[in-house]
Amino acid sequence: MPSIEFAPDTKRNLIVVSNRLPLSVKRNEDGSYQACVSSGGLVTSLSGLTKTTSFRWFGWPGLSPTEPSEREEIRRSLAAHNAMPVFLDEKLAQAHYNGFSNSILWPTLHYQSGVAFDDEPWKAYIKVNEIFADYITDAAQNGELIWVHDYHLMLLPQMVRERMLRKGKSACIGFSLHTPFPAGEALRVLPVAKELLQGMLSSTLVGFHTDDYKLNFTESCQNLLGAQPQDSTILYKDRLVRVGRFTVGIDPEKFTETLKVDQVQSRIEQLGERYKGVKLILGVDRLDYIKGLTQKLHGYEQFLTDYPNWQGKIVLIQVAVPSREDVREYQDLETQISCQVGKINGRFGKPEYSPIIYLHRSIPFTELAALYSVADICLLTSHRDGMNLVAFEYVACQEQRNGVLVLSEFAGASAFMGKGAVQFHPANIKEISQSIHKALLMSKEERKERYDMLRHFVDTNTSTRWGQTFVEELSKGAV
Numbered sequence: 001m002p003s004i005e006f007a008p009d010t011k012r013n014l015i016v017v018s019n020r021l022p023l024s025v026k027r028n029e030d031g032s033y034q035a036c037v038s039s040g041g042l043v044t045s046l047s048g049l050t051k052t053t054s055f056r057w058f059g060w061p062g063l064s065p066t067e068p069s070e071r072e073e074i075r076r077s078l079a080a081h082n083a084m085p086v087f088l089d090e091k092l093a094q095a096h097y098n099g100f101s102n103s104i105l106w107p108t109l110h111y112q113s114g115v116a117f118d119d120e121p122w123k124a125y126i127k128v129n130e131i132f133a134d135y136i137t138d139a140a141q142n143g144e145l146i147w148v149h150d151y152h153l154m155l156l157p158q159m160v161r162e163r164m165l166r167k168g169k170s171a172c173i174g175f176s177l178h179t180p181f182p183a184g185e186a187l188r189v190l191p192v193a194k195e196l197l198q199g200m201l202s203s204t205l206v207g208f209h210t211d212d213y214k215l216n217f218t219e220s221c222q223n224l225l226g227a228q229p230q231d232s233t234i235l236y237k238d239r240l241v242r243v244g245r246f247t248v249g250i251d252p253e254k255f256t257e258t259l260k261v262d263q264v265q266s267r268i269e270q271l272g273e274r275y276k277g278v279k280l281i282l283g284v285d286r287l288d289y290i291k292g293l294t295q296k297l298h299g300y301e302q303f304l305t306d307y308p309n310w311q312g313k314i315v316l317i318q319v320a321v322p323s324r325e326d327v328r329e330y331q332d333l334e335t336q337i338s339c340q341v342g343k344i345n346g347r348f349g350k351p352e353y354s355p356i357i358y359l360h361r362s363i364p365f366t367e368l369a370a371l372y373s374v375a376d377i378c379l380l381t382s383h384r385d386g387m388n389l390v391a392f393e394y395v396a397c398q399e400q401r402n403g404v405l406v407l408s409e410f411a412g413a414s415a416f417m418g419k420g421a422v423q424f425h426p427a428n429i430k431e432i433s434q435s436i437h438k439a440l441l442m443s444k445e446e447r448k449e450r451y452d453m454l455r456h457f458v459d460t461n462t463s464t465r466w467g468q469t470f471v472e473e474l475s476k477g478a479v
Helices: 043-047 067-077 092-110 118-140 156-166 193-200 211-225 252-259 262-276 294-305 329-348 363-373 388-397 429-441 445-462 462-474
Strands: 012-020 023-027 033-037 051-058 083-085 145-147 172-176 205-208 228-230 235-237 237-246 280-288 314-321 356-359 378-380 404-408 423-425
Touching: 012 043, 012 118, 023 067, 043 235, 051 118, 067 083, 092 118, 118 156, 145 156, 145 462, 156 193, 172 462, 193 329, 205 211, 205 462, 211 228, 211 235, 211 237, 252 262, 252 388, 262 363, 262 445, 280 294, 280 388, 294 314, 294 329, 294 429, 314 329, 314 363, 329 356, 363 388, 378 388, 378 429, 388 404, 388 423, 388 445, 404 429, 404 445, 423 429, 429 462
Parallel strands: 012 051, 012 145, 051 083, 145 172, 172 205, 205 237, 280 314, 280 378, 314 356, 378 404, 404 423
Antiparallel strands: 023 033, 228 235, 235 237
């Protein structure tokens, strides 16, 4: 995160707001606190703006101290990184995050049916957005750029704008959604859909990852609120809101440079020797029901059944990064996946061979880069995904091998990478099997042609370009 000071007359100021700060705050043995910057995608996305923009980052630090002295110490540790903590009561934070954001709003945005609405988590969601709004309004200067991120804070633009107006200040507010935005009928199951739309429509600029998400939002605003779409704007009440598609990406150079490290090269050689004569399929996903992991395993089992000559000659390495481990549905999913892995390995395995290597944990970045490099296929089976940057990361590590990306048509990335990937419907188990087989039999020439298309897209649509493009567009609305 940038922490360099710049002369105010040569810089524009940007307040970045996310539910969690992109830093980890740890308490030292002497009682002091230390903040360390993470290597998250959003931090990377904004790194290219340091020459033109000064940042202040607002978010919950993950800690809920009640003592004023502790809060002050945390503020001091974060201030070194131009970050400002939004303190929340622990119970309130959990009701907002797990109770509404992840148990009600997240599944709705991802087309999951059977979501039960509960008024108490909704009240917590409102309260947290109000607390954020108070912090931002107190800090923001007249006309300052404010960039709000993701579904945890959909009400925030409206709350900030109203508070700023009461103080006689103007607000230039950007909002970026990093999940899908569903079609209107899926959104309408939420009794508070109109409130969420109104919250977002108080922005100056609203950004989505794909044109489909942008269109769904526009149509929902029209059908539920009576707003009037006009090209890339929406007229609602007396305000004209700009809406755009901003393609998020990664920093491909980070992966390219990591692959050159001696330790990583050594690991690539080890993996190459270990799986000599074997084709490797790699899956890297958060352990989440939207990732289609059970369908992936069923599809792989179907492949081993349909093409028995590949038994003993192919291995699926599935990394399932733990997620929301305190939520019952995620605990049940992990149990189901572990049982499936055991069943497939028991059916097709031999003393010297396991068709699946299942890693239910986070793995170091260097190990991940090595795995990306040696995999012949990357298999992603998302039911719904805002983008899925794993597809980008795999491509960034495949310059030598030209591996094949086998990608669900419901991942956001498929809107841009479909021609270079092998696409399939994630609910069609037979189609997953056939897609794996197609990737394995693909000629060297076709692999190279597809890879070149994918690599051009990844190199062009970087995280830095995404951040720069959004902020430049937001700046056009600044007063």
